Amino acid sequence: MHNTSTLTKARLFICLFSTFILATGLLFSNPAAYAENTVAREPILVTGHSNPDTDSTASAIALSHLLNQLGKSAVPMTQGPLNPETKYVLERFSVPAPELVGNVANRNIAIVDFTDTPQAPAGFDKANLVFIADHHKLGNVTSSSPLEAWILPYGSTATVLYQVYTYYGIPVPKDIAGIMLGAILSDTVIFRSATATDKDLESANALAKIAGVDDIAALGMKLFAIKSDISQKGSMELLQRDYKEFNMNGQKIGIAQLEMTDSTPALKRKAGFLSAMKDMKEKTHSQSVLFMLTDIMQGNTTLLVVSDNPQLIENAFSKKIVNDEMKLPGVMSRKKQLIPDLEKAFRK
Amino acid sequence: MHNTSTLTKARLFICLFSTFILATGLLFSNPAAYAENTVAREPILVTGHSNPDTDSTASAIALSHLLNQLGKSAVPMTQGPLNPETKYVLERFSVPAPELVGNVANRNIAIVDFTDTPQAPAGFDKANLVFIADHHKLGNVTSSSPLEAWILPYGSTATVLYQVYTYYGIPVPKDIAGIMLGAILSDTVIFRSATATDKDLESANALAKIAGVDDIAALGMKLFAIKSDISQKGSMELLQRDYKEFNMNGQKIGIAQLEMTDSTPALKRKAGFLSAMKDMKEKTHSQSVLFMLTDIMQGNTTLLVVSDNPQLIENAFSKKIVNDEMKLPGVMSRKKQLIPDLEKAFRK
Structure with missing residues (x-):
């Protein structure tokens, strides 16, 4: 009895299924499922690690823009004052500095360039983690719902995010391309670090084209000259x-x-x-x-x-x-x- | 004095740099940097969670093939006997069952469909984690070196892996396309689960084409009929x-x-x-x-x-x-x- 009943149901289901779902595919209009995890109307705070550097700052700005393009409300944040190199990069490409992040308890949060809780802002254990982009070893952060995590072993988080932009087919704006390029040059030590990969070079070349930077190496050396000037610092x-x-x-x-x-x-x-x-x-x-x-x-x-x-x-x-x-x-x-x-x- | 010396060095560096690195790009011949984390000649063990299901089994096989295509040696493993549904899927597409995994201490390991250590094999805390593909919340696994992690909020890990195949431009073989399709149908409850996304439907359609499956819904219902038959089970x-x-x-x-x-x-x-x-x-x-x-x-x-x-x-x-x-x-x-x-x- 049960077998027959199940089979009849199954046949009915296949019929309905083939007609409506497979033929139209219209039921699936939500392009990124993690949106369902976010509290409605509350922006996602996008932040890099404590002691922000150029990669974590540029990546917070780049991911924030990407999330907004994907229909989520997001704002870039920073966990502290910017270093001279990062300030130069933002000014050079006319991008405003992110605001200081406060306690993130009960907020939606996206993190870039780290996955270790000691590098997270206050209240992180009570936040709703929805997105990670990183290029380090996997640390001890966890999430309570399915999330989106792009962790790839490239030389910078900006390189990883350039892959995410490409995946979603979202164009990188000129100003953001400039700061992402700066982040790659800074984090890979102008491609000399042991962490540098061909993806970093490829991405830097593509971003330089968008940003209108003709001499990548000169920009890199300018950044390291700023970083190297320690004479006025305690x-x-x-x-x-x-x-x-x-x-x-x-x-x-x-x-x-x-x-x-x-x-x-x-x-x-x-x-x-x-x-x-x-x-x-x-x-x-x-x-x-x-x-x-x-x-x-x-x-x-x-x-x-x-x-x-x-x-x-x-x-x-x-x-x-x-x-x-x-x-x-x-x-x-x-x-x-x-x-x-x-x-x-x-x-x- | 230091300024002049630095500037001279910088100019020399830019010159060498522009000529050799940017012009040729040949220094970066390694397509995936995580290879450097693996111990030479030792295969990567690719395993799903304990109590394997169709998604974790098919994904272990699919990721293992992908890693081999990328030049790493990898073998699919399973943490336990396969359930009737999974056995049917492997037999239907003529794919051999993975071998039982032993203690993974001091081995290279890739994990699919989980990130919680209670679901990992024995010795996991002493293993070298090099790759993760998953679609759940982020659990408590960590790594000691930069790794590759693809965690996307789709309905199955097989859907995530189809994106990874696409990213690397590696074609999915016919038999593996079949079991990945089975995994998507099983994990998304034939696209009816709250976890199902348009990416699952898109990927299933593409994989069905490769696998030569004309009636996706009929395959899905066959899987659920097998799963639903509990009469002979304790x-x-x-x-x-x-x-x-x-x-x-x-x-x-x-x-x-x-x-x-x-x-x-x-x-x-x-x-x-x-x-x-x-x-x-x-x-x-x-x-x-x-x-x-x-x-x-x-x-x-x-x-x-x-x-x-x-x-x-x-x-x-x-x-x-x-x-x-x-x-x-x-x-x-x-x-x-x-x-x-x-x-x-x-x-x-």
């Missing part, structure tokens, strides 16, 4: 400029990086940096504070180390710490050349 | 068939689902199911075990409830539990219609 300010916190097997580790076209002036300020690192370690109750002084012309890093367990840092890289520093030839990427070895050492 | 077997564990605010919750073209026979076996649910709750030390008996023709669910805190379950859906069950008209999706409300209730 030690703590430079330490904090690109400082990221990580949780490694339960231990809090802070890792800062300065990328310079010439690291000589920075190396002369080592004593001041070590003092700032000790203050930072105490203030943040960290197990270690590391500072990468990266010379992008020479392609190497001097790592300053303040740690409760220097032996562990030495083990991670099979190198000795001499006078609070470790020479790391060929190392330019925190994400790809420092973090994985450190995490392995901390897990042992 | 209560515990049916409970375990699509049983997923979740961690909700520190509490372990098990949620099973049976999707049927006619739920009448299942409703008659309520006493047996409740008894199996009590055994399961005790064995797994869970706070609640829920069982969704979903009638895909009527488009509703009868939720059987065994819980230490039935009041919390009632609050989640603003409904009363009567005789250990709750009627949920219009509810067909565990992921989209059950989990978010439950998580909210558990967080209060």
Whole structure:
């Protein structure tokens, strides 16, 4: 009895189905299902990580524009003041700086260039996460509903977002193309970083064309000249400029990086940096504070180390710490050349 | 002095750069950077969640093929025996079943159709995660290196993977197109689920063309007829068939689902199911075990409830539990219609 009844229902269903659904396809008019997760009329706050850099800032602006083009209301935000390089990029392409983000509890949120909760704004654990674009290792953020996450191993989040624009067939406006180009050049160290891929070069060339930038390398060098000028900056300010916190097997580790076209002036300020690192370690109750002084012309890093367990840092890289520093030839990427070895050492 | 030196270096760099890098682009021959994260010569194990279903099995096979086409060595795996529906789909399109996965510690791993560690194979916390394809909420998996993650809010992971094939310009082979089509039909309940999107319909139509399937709806109904035939199956077997564990605010919750073209026979076996649910709750030390008996023709669910805190379950859906069950008209999706409300209730 049940078999017959099921079969009859099935035949009826197939008939209705073939006629209405497959023939028309009109029932599916919603182009992106995650819209259903967002609270109606409330804009999505799009933000990069704490201590914003050029990639996280440009990517927040780029994703915000894309979401608006897809019919969601979104606004770009920043978690802190912009560094001189980022300010230059926004001014050069006439893009206004994002506003400071407040507590994001009970708000819709999209995050770019990070997936670790220590780098998220206050109230993040009570926010509704709807979108992620990133190019780092996957951190500990989670969501309560299906979301959209584009995490691709390219040299910058701007490169990832250029793929998302292409996927949705949304044109990149001229001004946003300019800041995305700046983000790629900054994050890939003008394609010299170990994280740089052919997609970064391809995307940069396409974005330069849209933005009307003829000399990509000259723009890149201008950015690094701005970043390299540390003469007017205090030690703590430079330490904090690109400082990221990580949780490694339960231990809090802070890792800062300065990328310079010439690291000589920075190396002369080592004593001041070590003092700032000790203050930072105490203030943040960290197990270690590391500072990468990266010379992008020479392609190497001097790592300053303040740690409760220097032996562990030495083990991670099979190198000795001499006078609070470790020479790391060929190392330019925190994400790809420092973090994985450190995490392995901390897990042992 | 430093300014002049930096400028000279910069000019030299721009010159070299423009000539060699931008003109040729040949330095970037590696099409996907995550290859660098994989241990040489060791294949990537591609696996779906525990209690494999058709989407997780077909997606493991589809992603494995894609990775091989991209030059990585990969093999599809399964975490357990296949259900009757999945077996039918593989046989219908002549695709061999994946082998059982063992402990994945120190192996390269790609995961499909889940991102929650309770659904991962043994040794996952010591594995090197290189790729994720999914369509659920983002769970608690993390990685130690940059990875590739495609998480899109479509109705099936197979739909997401069809986008990845398109992104890389890799053609889907006929047999794999067939099982991906089966996965979409199964996971979207033939496009009737709340999770179904226009991308699922588009992808299914494209895959049907490749696979040579003329009548998509008939294939879908065949799958649900197989799934609906519970006459020869024990209560515990049916409970375990699509049983997923979740961690909700520190509490372990098990949620099973049976999707049927006619739920009448299942409703008659309520006493047996409740008894199996009590055994399961005790064995797994869970706070609640829920069982969704979903009638895909009527488009509703009868939720059987065994819980230490039935009041919390009632609050989640603003409904009363009567005789250990709750009627949920219009509810067909565990992921989209059950989990978010439950998580909210558990967080209060």
